[in-house]
Amino acid sequence: MKKPVLIISYYWPPAGGPGVQRWLKFAKYLPDHGYEVTVVIPENPDYPVLDQSLKKEIPKNVSIIKARITEPSRMAGKLSRKRTKNLQRGILKKKASFLERALVWTRGNLFIPDARVGWKQHVLRAVELFLSENPECTVITTGPPHSVHLIGLELKHLVPSIKWLADFRDPWTTIGYHKDLKLGDRAQKKHEKLEQKVLNTADLLIVTSPHTGKEFQSKTSKPLQLITNGYDIKPNSNLKQPDGKFVLAHIGTLLSDRDPQLLWESLQELCKEIKGFANDLELQLAGNVSEDILDSIEKYNLSNRLANKGYLSHDQSIELMFKAQVLLLIEIDSEETKAILPGKIFEYFASRRPIIALGPKGADIELLITDTHSGEFYNHQQKMALKKQIIHLYDLYKKGVNDGNSNDLIERYQRSHLTQILAKTIEYVWE
Template identity: 80%
Template sequence: MIISYYWPPAGGPGVQRWLKFAKYLPENGYDVTVVVPENPDYPVLDTSLMEEVPKSIHLIKVKIKEPSRMAGKLSRKRTKNLQRGILKKDAGILERAMVWMRGNLFVPDARVGWKHRVLKDIEPYLTNNPTATVITTGPPHSVHLIGLELKSLVPSVKWLADFRDPWTTIGYHKDLKLGKRAQKRHVDLEKEVLNTADLLIVTSPHTGKEFKSKTSRPIQLITNGFDILPNMQMRQPEGKFVLSHIGTLLSDRNPQLLWESLQELCKESTDFAADFQLQLAGNISDEILESLTYFKLDTYVDNKGYVSHEESVALMFKAQALLLIEINSEETKAILPGKIFEYFASRRPIIAIGPKEADIELLITDTHSGEFFNYQQKTALKKHIIHLYDLYKKGTNDGNSNDLIDRYKRSYLTKILAKTIDYVWE
């Protein structure tokens, strides 16, 4: 049994992790039941993912009361932005109040009230399957509280808690204006979950190290991955010199060194200025757009807004290079964005920017899929963009043809998950 808040028609990479595990687990001998909200208020929708829900699984849909619907009556746009993680630095009183209420009245998050309904609705399943394997996945980390209570009610089940992101060390916690009581509650709940689950699954090495310092429970690293057919066209795409970023760009994910480099290159080379295009596909914060205007890059921007998963993959395949941008902070070293794995499958060169010693650097290095730069490496970043542009002008900005990306196929990762489930029952 997989318990997940995010499920199609929700959009974004967080949905695909357990959608794909649910697809491949039956091939590994498992009967799969997935528990999802019946009437969720998702910030982003991608109805194309509905077609990918496996017909072999059983779905239990449980009603949920979403505080975001009530908040949306005051300001739908502000509520959606908060749900997407887009927090304006110059937020007004209403938005600051909404952030404070989210952080202090709903611990660990606004979906915490779903727990009791889920426990009630899955009781028949547990009666018939008292030795089931139950997997909870967060964020929202309140889903793990379902597993926590379930483990006390039905000790015979094995409970695996899957952390797609860290909990108390996640970067946005500092933006939630947590009071001392709320902060302590987060720490206490995290400790209880980490010490009660039969096994913890993490998506990055940094999170694994963090949890290892907090608990003696077994920890298994299973990254995200890709389930698309890898790009078989190695030759560079036709068209402009397109640098493409796929996904959300938050206010804090605003790489001044990249914008400065691109501005300088457009000034220094009329050829570069004529060929260059910055493509953005996803939810973009106003601060990012304002920065692009400030650096006089707005005329080069092709802002497509949120696109479907299918469209995003097509854009990856056609880009001259793919931008991967992470917030420059200690907390984000552990973040492995879900899109990086489909970036791998696109076989297009990756330009990654993030904090020093970030886990994304290890993946890019191991797969020979691009170059990583920290926020102090503007000169090296600019030089690398020039290098890619020179290849582009020669028609040789080709893709990466090695098979090192195969370890990130969803089917392969599901085999690791199946072995992990077997391990907790030994």
């Protein structure tokens, strides 16, 4: 008889972006390990981005429970739909309008821990029958939004016989954007109190990065398991240099604070210093990009080298990765972002194209890239080293030998392998 697992996730197809991928894939592979999977999702969500292509990846042997949700973003959207969507995506101009600042303050101080906190009561009602029939099931909550963990907290109180695993795809109170929410002292303390309560009550914590693991181990004695994100695409089998221009591609959201001026400045200089570089260069951005980033690109005279693709489906994004000469991974230069392991990095690995990553010194992404021999990492002060690497890759491109990486070190990040770790983790909490 298969063992029941109840996964509570705000993000589910047709939601786009990396947040949906993690538990979509775990739900796909958990049945292979003897688990019967039920997923609780919102019935009428207001997702910031949509990717209809992901619907075809929903496993047929997974049961779905839908619970209604009241989204404050719908009401805010009546004031300004574009601004509200940008706020949901994390795109806020450095020179924000009064309305944008007001929405941010409201989000930070009146909706704690986040704007989906009202979903809890609907979920509790929706899962009553399931839990009455499966009082000794495994419940997994995944955040952000971290309000989902408050559902797990309540369920653990109501049904003590369950085992609750709280999955943190990102940190909670130390995540970089918290300082942008204009939190008052009362709101900050409430966040910290709720976080501590979740950390102390869950039977086990799952984190996606070593930094977050160390942070939580300093806050609680509860057991903790590191399970990174991964990839579920067929790795690129064509390692030969792609045709076309010298394409540097970034896939994913580019926030204003993530503006890599070091990179733009380096490219501007190389356009002047190396004959033919300007004509060969193409900078591709796929995803939601802030206007501040576009202004910065224009400032460095790179707009005529830019192909701004906008948001692409998952399949289209993979195709773009496979055809790029170089893949760009850019993280904010701050202490808070050292723990961030963007979901796209694992599909970058599977694309087998060379990676250039920029981030804070000591970031977890540096260790990951080094361990897989998949590219080079630079902090935001290493301009000369960054330029040298771009020149090296450009020289390979001109010779027609900018080939991909053939090593098998990336296989540990296959979703099927990571699900094996998850299955053993579930077994552990029941021992």
